[in-house]
Ligand SMILES: Nc1ncnc2c1ncn2[C@@H]1O[C@H](COP(=O)(O)OP(=O)(O)OP(=O)(O)O)[C@@H](O)[C@H]1O
């Protein structure tokens with residue numbers, strides 16, 4: 001049984017301004033999904049609406065055939081839909097170890113706390129060396145590792161990553177991308193927003209280009225596009 | 238011998254009182270990041286509630302926990318009415334100073350209205366006196382000295398060794414992240430205030446057991462608690478605990494050698510010097526900063 005997330009005619013925004021305009025997408029039928037698109041066109045807004053941080057104005061979000069639109073973030077986390085937000089500062093005054101423990105806060109993740117912690121340390125061995133270091137003193141790359149590690153502690157059924165490599169130096173970025181691929185291979189379906197389309201293509205053959213709060217193009221597996229075609233999607237129209 | 242005993246006893250006793258008072262204030266600051274200026278009034282109300290329950294002929298061993306539970310409820314309501322609605326505002330620290338001061342004024346006048354201005358006293362935790370190292374001391378005070386460390390230890394263990402304690406420390410550091418790991422933000426904010434108010438009530442019972450109570454009895458302890466918290470540092474509850482005892486001893490030494498009259502002035506001098514040399518407090522690594 002594959003994990004699916006179906007978004008239908010979703011409208012949401014901030015205050016009275018709509019950012020998403022009746023957007024519809026289906027996630028999970030072909031494994032991982034990559035989202036890309038110009039800055040400020042609503043990718044983060046879409047993810048925040050999915051995880052309940054923003055209340056949708058209209059439309060439906062079904063996670064494994066259960067309606068989750070309008071639920072609290074807490075309830076959505078308990079369904080196993082876990083979101084690592086963009087530019088996450090996490091909990092500055094907690095240590096790495098404490099952050100990970102907090103990741104196991106959802107009830108459904110508690111039984112697997114030990115196993116999940118071992119898995120996180122396997123994926124990010126660096127974290128084990130800095131177990132007692134406060135998050136505020138970590139580098140951007142390390143903090144991103146803790147963010148993703150904390151999300152893994154919540155036993156995700158589906159993991160949403162919003163620009164995980166934002167602002168990272170090329171070498172660190174490569175390492176992190178490898179780790180994210182590793183997580184995918186462990187069987188956690190991913191939804192990833194990235195500016196780096198190369199990385200997205202490595203991760204998934206199912207992409208959505210988000211433009212003006214709508215799906216501009218859907219690229220399905222088999223429909224292989226080369227880099228220049230994607231670039232022209234990005235910039236042209 | 239006599240002097241040493243008197244200073245040690247006085248320091249331990251004052252330190253215990255300040256610690257119980259300050260740790261509740263520090264709990265709110267370190268978890269929610271605001272100062273609760275009605276903390277002193279909660280202490281006072283705790284003493285009055287205990288007095289009222291005692292007057293209803295409820296045994297004192299029931300009165301103490303019952304008062305703490307009732308006051309925890311009051312703390313929860315206070316949080317829901319004057320703190321929670323303001324969360325997320327950029328100037329929250331300042332606004333909450335004002336709303337909690339307003340609440341304090343309301344509660345103080347309400348107390349005066351309900352229970353009148355006549356001073357009252359509640360029973361001592363333990364009746365009687367004892368001679369200790371040549372100094373006459375009340376068993377009430379000895380009891381406070383002995384149970385306070387256990388209360389502080391329990392609070393420390395709760396915050397540092399339990400899942401809910403961890404969540405409580407995390408909840409105000411980043412609201413988005415708190416929601417995304419599935420914390421029940423409303424419940425945790427309420428819990429912080431409930432625990433804090435219960436501790437304030439306990440301090441009120443401590444104080445009301447050996448001094449006369451009045452509706453303004455919370456003002457001085459609040460000031461002392463503020464000094465302790467600033468002195469000890471704002472990044473955790475450990476700093477204020479040490480600072481409370483340090484200040485207790487400082488006061489005991491001062492009042493023994495210079496008299497009660499000079500003690501507050503000397504205390505403030507030390508506080509000001511501390512703030513100039515180590516603005517983050519003496520037991521603190523790095524302050525959260527007031528902004
Ligand atoms: N809290 C907010 N209040 C009001 N408007 C907001 C808020 N957050 C984002 N916006 C606006 O919503 C629009 C979409 O922003 P969003 O963050 O979803 O874009 P994005 O596609 O994730 O961009 P990026 O690639 O830069 O992360 C932008 O115009 C932005 O200014």
Ligand SMILES: [Mg+2]
Pocket residue numbers: 043044045086162163
């Ligand atoms: Mg974004």
